Amino acid sequence: MGPIPYDEDGRLPHESEFLSQLGDRVREMRTLRGMSRRELARRSRMSERYVAQIEAGKGNVSIVRLLRIALVFR
Template identity: 85%
Template sequence: MPYDEDGRLPFESAFLAQLGDKVREMRAQHGLSRRELARRAGMSERYVAQIEVGKGNVSIVRLLRIALVFRGE
């Protein structure tokens, strides 16, 4: 399989793009800015932006932090 410009297989890039779309959608539903989500999740605003555009190679632990923000914890 060919790799894309980010060194990922096509299905990996598609997955990260879908994940980013969902994070952006959930952030909007909760009325949060990127800055506020990043602050509450303990990560940089730039990292949140990378996740939302499908460029960040997000870890499970960071996804958990984001999910906990959306749950209000």
């Protein structure tokens, strides 16, 4: 068996794909609600930069932070 193919962020391909899809979904939900990134960040008590990283598929988001985002969208 060969080496595990980690990407440049140190993630497995499936992890990067998942985070990318998650980021797309967060952006889609935010846009559907006519919400700015700044507003989502404020309402979920995260930095705007961190929300941008999540939407870009770069942030390694925790379950608790996902819950905060979900509660804003409910």
